[in-house]
Amino acid sequence: MTAERTLSVSVIALPDTGVATMFGVLDVMNSFALMGIGGTDAPPPFRAQIVGAAAGPLMGVSGVPVPVAESVARLDRTDIVIVPSIVLGPGGWKRGRYPEIVEWATRMHEQGALLCSACSGIFLLAETGLFDGRDVTVHYDYAPHLQAEYPAVRIHPERALMVAGSRDELITSGASTTWHDLVLYLTGRFAGASVAQEAARMFALQWHQDGLAPYMLFEGRKDHGDAVVAEAQEWLSANYPVATPVEQMVVRSGLAERTFKRRFTDATGVSPLAYVQRIRIEEAKRRLERSEESVEAIGWHVGYEDPAFFRRLFKRITGLTPAVYRRRYRVPLITTSA
Incomplete structure (x- = not known):
């Protein structure tokens, strides 16, 4: 050619x-x-x-x-x-x-x-x-x-x-x-x-x-058949902003820490910590798209007290900074003339 x-x-x-x-x-x-x-x-x-x-x-x-x-x-x-x-x-x-x-x-x-x-x-x-x-x-x-x-x-x-x-x-x-x-x-x-x-x-x-x-939306695999992991995922969907979600999931499971983390990773394909981070970033994306909250406030709402760490994590997962993501994917307000 x-x-x-x-x-x-x-x-x-x-x-x-x-x-x-x-x-x-x-x-x-x-x-x-x-x-x-x-x-x-x-x-x-x-x-x-x-x-x-x-x-x-x-x-x-x-x-x-x-x-x-x-x-x-x-x-x-x-x-x-x-x-x-x-x-x-x-x-x-x-x-x-x-x-x-x-x-x-x-x-x-x-x-x-x-x-x-x-x-x-x-x-x-x-x-x-x-x-x-x-x-x-x-x-x-x-x-x-x-x-x-x-x-x-x-x-x-x-x-x-x-x-x-x-x-x-x-x-x-x-x-x-x-x-x-x-x-x-x-x-x-x-x-x-x-x-x-x-x-x-x-x-x-x-x-x-x-x-x-x-x-890309992260929903987490749930067709794995592991009841303990499924219960942890259900709890996490409502409690992802807590300070130590992985530790709390371990305690709630009644399993040894290494056993729980291995079972969670085998069932979902990602580690418990990575799963928490993806769930938190998904919620942050929705807030950036639909609200006027500051980046710092959104990071705090999803569980991160350190704004710099939140920005770095957000960019690592999405490829964009929170500010750039908001500019590109914010739902636009359409105004009409009187």
Whole structure:
């Protein structure tokens, strides 16, 4: 692949594909010539089309008909494969429903194509086996399902974009609008940074440079079946601000300290102290989003008397300082004129 020619982009449509990501990717990647992005002398960097199991209208999960331009059976070559967001039902992802598309994507990769997923599109691409032992990202709510279905894949839901493979040819983007990061990355890679910046300005696209940790909610695993740990979690949900929550949980459990900490970590996947910190920071995030309280007061309310320690801990967990988090994620007050 070279930047001197137009690259063919195949955006895969499935019955359970979300159309917002699909059409967003198409709009941007096909806009360069139409909107004059990158100048008019060079050929446009991409030509994107929707492909699927069969050409023709496909009714998507959103109830919107999707015009599939080409069937994969008739497409012998492409440069970039993109699987947009997939909506998982209550039963989760079921393998083996689209064998012809999985086989085609594998064959395109063998011929040199990039395989890209936006959000949950990785569920389909992971069936190729090409992502085993690779680092990927996915919507944080889908991460446990992906890990259960594909245990050989290394998942980083806090990351907005991951690039893997010997040719940097396996590319995954995380939750929801991180398709912006995917499209901007591909544009920068094949058309240059200045063109990517121009596209970002034109469409108000944004890099999620802070990752996705600020968006992620910590609820704590509760399906472990350990009654002692479950009781400690229930008590902690109402008593997390107390001065010594871990020590009090140990006493309430009636177990030896080492035994309780081991059982808690085995059951929830995190240590009791880390669990307390995550619960406290979640409450701090909500207060920063919805109240006028000072950062110091919020730290005190969730259990930290030392404001400096609270700020350091908040940044370590979310990637942002409390003040920056409030500016970015505060629920805006919408005013109307009289």
